[in-house]
Amino acid sequence: MKSFVVDFYSKIFEGLKRISLFYWLQKLPCLKYNKAIVDLWILVNLSLSIVCLIVIPTSYFPLIYGCARLFEVIIVQINLLLFDEYRYKKDKWPYFITSFRRTVLLLIHNYIEIIVWFALIYRNSHDLFNIKNGCLNSFWGSLYFSLVTMTTLGTGDITPNTSMGTFIVIIQTLIGIFMALLLLARFVALLPKTKSMDEFEQ
Numbered sequence: 427m428k429s430f431v432v433d434f435y436s437k438i439f440e441g442l443k444r445i446s447l448f449y450w451l452q453k454l455p456c457l458k459y460n461k462a463i464v465d466l467w468i469l470v471n472l473s474l475s476i477v478c479l480i481v482i483p484t485s486y487f488p489l490i491y492g493c494a495r496l497f498e499v500i501i502v503q504i505n506l507l508l509f510d511e512y513r514y515k516k517d518k519w520p521y522f523i524t525s526f527r528r529t530v531l532l533l534i535h536n537y538i539e540i541i542v543w544f545a546l547i548y549r550n551s552h553d554l555f556n557i558k559n560g561c562l563n564s565f566w567g568s569l570y571f572s573l574v575t576m577t578t579l580g581t582g583d584i585t586p587n588t589s590m591g592t593f594i595v596i597i598q599t600l601i602g603i604f605m606a607l608l609l610l611a612r613f614v615a616l617l618p619k620t621k622s623m624d625e626f627e628q
Contacts (some may be wrong), residue, residue, distance in 0.1 A: 432509075432512060435508075435509070436508075436509045436513060439501060439504055439505050439508075439509050440505070440513070442501045443501055443502065443505055445497070445501075446494075446497070446498040446501060446502070447494065447498065448467055448498060448502075451467070452462075452618065461524055463522070464532070465528075465532065466507065468532050468535050468539075468547040469535065471495055471539055472539045472542070474491075475492065475495070475539050475543050476542055476548070478491075478492065478544050478546055479542055479545055479549065479565060479568070479569070479581075480565055483549045483550070483565070483568075484545060484549075486548060487556060488530070488546060489546060489547065489550055491544075492543035492546050492547065493547070495539070495543060496540060496544075496601075497559070498576075499536050499539065499540060500601060500604075503533075503604075503605070503608060507608060507611075526612065529612050530612045530613055531607060533568050533605070533609055533612055534609065536566070537576075537605050537609065540576065540598075540601060540605065541569070541572045541573055541576050542569070542572070544572040544576065544594075544598050545565075545568040545569045545571070545572035545573075546568070547594060548562050548568040548571050548572055548594070549562060549563060549564070549565075549568035551590070551591065551594065552568075552595070554586060554587065554588045554590055554591030555571075555585065555586050555587060555591050556584070556585045556586075556587045557581045557583070557584050557585075557586050558582075558584070558585075559583040560584065562581060562584060568627050571584050572598070575595055575598045575599060575602065576598055576599075576601070576602040576605075577602060577606075578599055578602055578603065600620060
């Protein structure tokens with residue numbers, strides 16, 4: 427069944443996907459349809475985020491790249507969840523994923539990468555926050571605050587004191603909720619299908 431809303435957002439997110447660096451890398455003939463490149467891209471970016479947080483936490487280039495990477499991950503995940511299958515079936519192409527197990531593992535890598543890139547953002551913008559306990563201008567302090575924000579625990583020892591700080595926290599919290607739901611849905615797909623003795627469940 428056609429839906430204007432689905433078509434509208436499908437086109438928007440297809441356009442947004444074209445902004446990402448990886449979209450254009452995949453267009454290279456040597457990389458086209460290569461699943462190993464996707465795996466390598468995710469592993470390299472996770473490693474890069476950790477290295478940037480440890481080695482060059484106050485440089486602008488890693489911060490800009492980190493924000494671009496956050497955008498890319500969210501757009502790719504929204505497309506995977508909502509629109510890729512829709513587009514394929516609309517064009518009468520068969521749609522399948524390589525493996526649910528692989529999808530869950532890559533999603534976990536993306537989840538950790540998002541935490542680390544946000545830690546880098548917090549480390550560079552520590553003056554936007556009230557800090558009762560700890561330090562945002564350190565590897566562990568920024569990683570800790572990013573983790574509690576991503577998991578929506580919010581211990582209250584670090585709070586934003588500016589609208590920009592509040593905006594960053596809201597964005598990460600929304601991403602955290604979305605990624606947790608996505609991880610849960612993908613994980614459920616991995617569970618083995620068992621037979622029930624209940625006649626109404628057969």
